Amino acid sequence: MAATERPTRRSMGDRLYDAIFSNRVWRSIFRSGYPNTPRNQMLAVATNVFLHLHPTRIHRTHVKITHTFCLGGLSFFLFLGLTISGVLLMFYYVPSVERAYEDILRLDTDVRFGQLMRNMHRWMAHGMVLTVLMHMMRVFYTGAYKPPREFNWVIGVVLLVLTLLLSFTGYLLPWDQLALWAITVGTNMVGSAPLLGEPNRFVLVGGFQVGQNALIRFYTLHVIGLPLMAAVFMTVHFWRIRRDGGLAKPL
């Protein structure tokens, strides 16, 4: 320190800043400093379990909205939103033929924000089918499936199928006329497969027609089976993006 530089009296703001951000509790949670220097900005991404889905640096063309239209991220965002609104809906819903429809009616009329919750869940579900499809188109048209990302494209196709199945299984749960007959039409398509069609339809529906067995099967698949599978495939999907150095970039 040069002789001319004399320590000035620390202001109130400085001391407050230190009290909040330099104490042991804060430092035990966030190990890197406030991300206002390149080093700390990289550490913020690299040492945070959620943010480290990203690399610390990305190609400058990839932050342009028109490169990805955020479609993959939006699909994941909708998946998270669907999980949260879905858990809230589960508080009020019993998957039985006697109660399901009445539960939905009560949810819409008696539960505070119940209708809003159900609307959110429905629109996000439709939205996710759209964003996943458009994400696939984006990846195709930007040539982002090319080596070394071939297998991640395959995982993406699996995730597309899981998204459709998640939406399809959720379709039955309100137990109204739309639900019952859409699932009847859909499962009849499965039944038309050669040889294994009818046995598969029987297992899916749990009988010869859509009833209580189908409802509990679709419910279980919808709230736990398929989300778990989707989560596993998403983990692999994101991990591989990361291992391959982020998004595909021009050579």
Place this chain on the structure above:
Amino acid sequence: MTTANPAEAQSAAVRGRARRQREEELLVWPDLVFIEFISAVVFTILLVGLSVTVDAILLDRANPAVTPNPSKAPWYFLNLQEMLLHMHPALAGVIVPTVALIALGAIPYWDTDNDGQGEWLSGPRHWLNVYVGAAVGSLGTLLLIFFDNGTHANLWQAATGTKFPVSWLVNMREFQKNFPLWQDGAPLAFLKDIQLGGLLRADLLGGPKIDFALNIPAVLVEQIIPVMAMVGLPILLSAVAHKRGIAQTKRDHMILQFSGFIAVYVTLTVVGTYFRGQGLALGPYTIFAHH
């Protein structure tokens, strides 16, 4: 590619390229995290706004005794339901979607050239192939649907006041029934009902009597012609595009076919959703009246 090798193993050119790459890079915090945060906020607001203004559908309580007319699958399966009207159910409901998904998954193993990755349609003919694929896919699908619906025969009748002259060309079911070779009374009419039970005499071996009739015109209309159309027309499209110089590289052809596939998918979905009314008859029809 982004992970740096030990410096001594790198040539000067590679080091230069690595430095250039660094210069073309941005930090994820704040440049990307900020965009993600903003888009999450924007979409949360949009979704809450949508959910406040438009309620999710809820019809009457499910009743297995009352079949609504029309009964439709969820919208993203209406493309399959639309195909169901034109071909064998096993083909439309299971085989075609399975083959389509496998073909979709196989794209990167078909097109392994690394050129042009990470850029929107960078090749000179890429956009042209998108337009051609999308136009041929959607118009071709509409034409096939109109043909199988007998729209041309209806138009003829409206224009001339007389019945369409070639009865077996009205639609595929008429073709199956009335094609001159196998229409009732024609020498090949037996093709519609070939009893194979007589060949498989399982009953002589003590097994159950097998009754199995083969209807060749039905197999032709429900299976062979649709398969030929679904396989042949894309091949024809690629062949013509190749001949005309529209699609030259493998990636050109992939873009042509993928765009065609998306266009067919969207067209079938839109027709199945908005233009199929009672009895799944074709016509202007709004989903809003149904819901």
